[in-house]
Amino acid sequence: MDELAEARTMGSIATAVLAAVALVLSAGALITSVARDSGGPATVAPAEAVAPTSVAVELSEFAIAPADITIPAGGTLEVVNVGNIPHDLAVVDEGIGTAMLNNGESESLSLAGLAPGTYTVHCTVAGHEAGGMKATLTITEGDAGTVAAAPMSDHSGHGSHGPDTDWAAYDQVMHDSIAEYPAATEGIGNQLLEPTILEDGTKRFELTAQIVEWEVEPGNFVEAWTYNGTVPGPVIRADIGDKVEVVVHNELPLGTDVHWHGVKIDNEFDGVAPLTQELIAPNESFTYRFTATESYVSMYHPHHHSQFKIPNGMWGAVLIGDVPLPEAGSVIGGRTLPDDMTISQEFPMVMNDAGTIGMSLNGKSFPATAPIVAKKGDNILMHYYNEGLQIHPMHLHGFPQLVVAKDGFPLDQPYWADTVNVAPGERYTVMFTAEEVGAWVFHCHILTHAETDDGMYGMVTAVIVEE
Template sequence: MSKEPISSIRVGRRRFLKGAGVVGAALPVAGGLVAAACYSEPETAKSEGSPAASGATPAGGGSTGGVTAQVDWQKIDNDHKKGVEDFLKNQATPLTRGKGMVALQPRLEGDVKVFDLTMDEVEWEVAPGVIEKGRGYNNMIPGPTIRVTEGDKVKINVKNNLTESSAVHWHGIRLPNKMDGVPYVTQDPIEPGKTFTYEFQLRNQGSHMYHSHHNSSDQVNRGMLGAFIVEPKDKSTYPKYDKEAILIMNDTALGFTLNGKSFPATDALVAKKGEKLLVRWMNEGMQYHPMHLHGLSMTVFQRDGYPINPPYECDTIDVPPGNRFDCIIDCNEPGLWAFHCHVLSHAESPAGFFGLVTVLVIQE
């Protein structure tokens, strides 16, 4: 069974729709998406003298009735529709440049896994045409994903290419104090142009993170973060799953992002009916994000790498800053299931969805 991260899966628009049972079938939830392709203007828009009929730009809000109000609701509908269409296109061909969370391959020095990280100033395209002054590791946001196994020895060389000092904190990982990455508490800051090497052995499994711990409300917010997955050495009691997705939330400096991108540039989660999907939630932002899955539930079995006994079931998981939750989604109901932050101002505006929104696609 494939353990390929969902984030690496690209599906063509037709395959995406077909797989979801949309093309040539009648999934009510997807009907709106199909209809979008052959959308025609409602009759009301064509009434004599309406701004839409004359090609005029609709007036702004404020009107409570008449022609202007009609144009306003149509603009809202059209903007929402375009956002969803763009999201679908993005699954076939990315609408933004740059992709974070590429798996970082180590090289072996004896029995030590050696990783190289750079800290970089990055021009980052968060949403189509929206380019922000970010900061990242290895020129990407989030930084590359580090994946090791409990018991592994690692050495991580970190070169600072920033215009200011920094340091890397290994969030959630049990390690010797001097490797904890907090300037003036456990080490000197890594100054611009300098390199620092972290060395430790992994004692605890779990979904962990790494991030800046210096000027961090700026540096982490601008993208200096990544996933650090420690697989358990003994998987006999670990839940079985077919696919995995890591979802890192961030907010403020680059806006509301999932894995460094804002809707419609976010990746869909794609699974086949009957598969079990492991989702590792991580919040690197400064706000709470209750992530809500439509139509299905999540079974939460681990928090911050520590088991939850017994696991609990929910459809909205509140992920506070710094927290990581691991859950399994039993993908037993085909369709396109909206998956979004339920602080609605993090997810939708009159111009449509944005920010912390994706879709779980369950194919027949």
């Protein structure tokens, strides 16, 4: 297989290709490929002139409606989940909130005890606040009066969109969001990390844990926790039989460690401080060592306070050796494999859904996600990595994916799928052949991870196939 760095960098996408992509997308190739599924905010009746004793609040993917809630002291929020997945509503830092509500469930949330003032309410499910489930709660002076609660929304006809919705504007905003793809941003992750070769042949890699400004999408810079300043961190690649050293330098404001997820390694280097090692303090370093005894499709990330370090960007891929592929020309599931199984490109596809990085593929959110550019007939090998907090069913238009390995372990019975469901911590290795020319959409099929009322966003990219 070709080296990863040569196979997958934004630099390999020529200006002419970008121009061709823009032309294809503006012609509507992506628009006709992606179906819209409503996930927008609910329509809530306006409040009466006198603030009501209670206010109806609706939760959906990913919105809280109304976004600005005003209620007198002592009032009650009538909370209902009109979405498709569980949500709750909590007052930030006040210890007040509902239970987790399934679709159609509701709960009265008393605000008794909260002093007049302004508060933030949100859904506590990981990633949901970043996706838009946050609202402002204003509690006014005085007792709640005798006005009835605001009526709930009418969800007949058009889901959560009301009869006054400007549908033409919805068409335009989707078209406009797609026309921006692919958008240039600063920073590229997944670059191959070159080792230093020691006298005994050991491959030594250097990683620096540091906080940087990272451009997730055009103009949106966030504070990212990174390895070597990129999201994802650099790819560590070695061959079976290699001795590997990874020197980790900590430039974070707190201690850290590195867990080698899926790598067969001695316990002292497993990276779980303080159980297997001392915490790597700020401005200190630690060296991890292992011998690559078999092929791995693995990853590295912190274990110490991983609940915010990883969503904020600290992860990277480890690839050891090659994943065995089925025999060329063989028949699997009624489909015949190509006579030439040479891999043209191999790369990780890392998913995230929370923290400062949010809904993203390889550290970028649409329209800044990098297209996969291929020639007709190319065989592509892709390693899915889920470093997020939710499952992600990854759907590729146009070509079936041949699943050849799970967590780096080759499958005795590879299988075809157009959608591969990847849970947190999992890796799936798939191969597909770019059989047809065109711009083919590639996205998470949890639709609110890919589209909002403001157009396409998040976990969407495309495979661009040229003659």
